[in-house]
Amino acid sequence: MFENTLLLAAAIVVVALLFQPRVRHSRDWRATITPLASIIGSGFLVAAPLLAHAVNGWALLAMAGIVLMAYGIGEVIRYNIRYAEPLLSTAQQPNFLLVVERLSGLVLSIAYVISVAFYLRLLASFVLRAMELESEFLANIVTTGILVFIALMGLWRGLGGLESMEETAVNIKLAIIVSLLFGLAWFDINWLAQTGNEISYRPVEEWSYTLRLLAGILLIIQGFETSRYLGSEYDAETRIRTMRYAQILSGTIYLLFIGLSLPLLGDFHEQRDETAIIDLSAMVAAVLPAMLIVAAVMSQFSAAVADTAGSGGLLSESSRHRLTPGIGYALVATIAIILVWSASIFEIITIASRAFALYYLLQCVVALLASRGRGHLVQRVGFVAIASLLLLVVLFAIPDGG
Numbered sequence: 001m002f003e004n005t006l007l008l009a010a011a012i013v014v015v016a017l018l019f020q021p022r023v024r025h026s027r028d029w030r031a032t033i034t035p036l037a038s039i040i041g042s043g044f045l046v047a048a049p050l051l052a053h054a055v056n057g058w059a060l061l062a063m064a065g066i067v068l069m070a071y072g073i074g075e076v077i078r079y080n081i082r083y084a085e086p087l088l089s090t091a092q093q094p095n096f097l098l099v100v101e102r103l104s105g106l107v108l109s110i111a112y113v114i115s116v117a118f119y120l121r122l123l124a125s126f127v128l129r130a131m132e133l134e135s136e137f138l139a140n141i142v143t144t145g146i147l148v149f150i151a152l153m154g155l156w157r158g159l160g161g162l163e164s165m166e167e168t169a170v171n172i173k174l175a176i177i178v179s180l181l182f183g184l185a186w187f188d189i190n191w192l193a194q195t196g197n198e199i200s201y202r203p204v205e206e207w208s209y210t211l212r213l214l215a216g217i218l219l220i221i222q223g224f225e226t227s228r229y230l231g232s233e234y235d236a237e238t239r240i241r242t243m244r245y246a247q248i249l250s251g252t253i254y255l256l257f258i259g260l261s262l263p264l265l266g267d268f269h270e271q272r273d274e275t276a277i278i279d280l281s282a283m284v285a286a287v288l289p290a291m292l293i294v295a296a297v298m299s300q301f302s303a304a305v306a307d308t309a310g311s312g313g314l315l316s317e318s319s320r321h322r323l324t325p326g327i328g329y330a331l332v333a334t335i336a337i338i339l340v341w342s343a344s345i346f347e348i349i350t351i352a353s354r355a356f357a358l359y360y361l362l363q364c365v366v367a368l369l370a371s372r373g374r375g376h377l378v379q380r381v382g383f384v385a386i387a388s389l390l391l392l393v394v395l396f397a398i399p400d401g402g
Helices: 002-018 027-041 044-088 095-130 136-192 207-215 224-229 236-265 276-281 288-318 325-340 345-370 377-396
Strands: none
Touching: 002 136, 002 288, 027 136, 027 224, 027 236, 027 288, 044 095, 044 207, 044 224, 044 236, 044 276, 044 288, 044 345, 044 377, 095 136, 095 276, 095 288, 095 325, 095 345, 136 236, 136 288, 136 325, 207 377, 224 236, 224 288, 224 345, 236 276, 276 288, 288 325, 345 377
């Protein structure tokens, strides 16, 4: 009872702080929310089951590697905001640079469509889990209904309508995440006090196969690149600074969550279930499963809205505004519906990971082109190294086949 009251109180305090006018009207916070919504919404609750299934007790180390890789890719995007964007905005921009940038934008649009399908399919799984219903057909029906709603909202109220839904969802989600971390910390303290408890560190039998599985979940740290496309609202330095804030905050949350979840995971590597964290959280506090379902809904909905908005805008821009953003949102929803009905959630994760890896790879090429003549040797070496890793993800990432 004490744990339930404490966790609810923590969530209420955080919600109250985030809805303070000073926070909501902070320019830096608003610029941070869009990438943060997508990064944390990219599979926050599914990360622990996936990593535990792939590498058991080594999940924290694997998550640290993924976070570091994401931060390195973020440095590429930040470099492009500072150096590539001015080149692209000139009247005589380098032709090859423009071609690669446009191609990366098209790839990102496709990646966003795939990720929207993943977010909302995961949302449907958590909603049905709350109702004690497990049906892939029903999950697809729920997902389709939400996609139609988002498309209609985008057509009716445009980007403003989508953004207002996103901010509320992010604030509620962050409050529940803070509460969850408190709960896990309390559980771990009691767990460690009991003799005989230890984390399972079984040897990984096939490292090449495991690394390919890990490459297939790159999607869970995607989202920071959205700062690149907020140039109409925020200057370059603001976007660079707030993207870094979003990555540091989300990376800290991911590492704390995975680290604190290890005592709960036990022999979870023997099974695979995207909603397993709900059952596991009941061991911490009775109130947590309900709170996590709300967090899951808010996480996936806010991320889906953010990526629908981004993809619709990119499709409009790629068509040289022959498509309006509203039509772009509807097109995104339509393609996502087709994908939901034709692939499993774990296949969607891998397809999206490969698509985002290809986009980031192209952004490394943009950075290399933009760095010519600047003498940034260390950065150029870093771009090549990151591009090489991303190429491996594109070529070899596989779904968690259970």
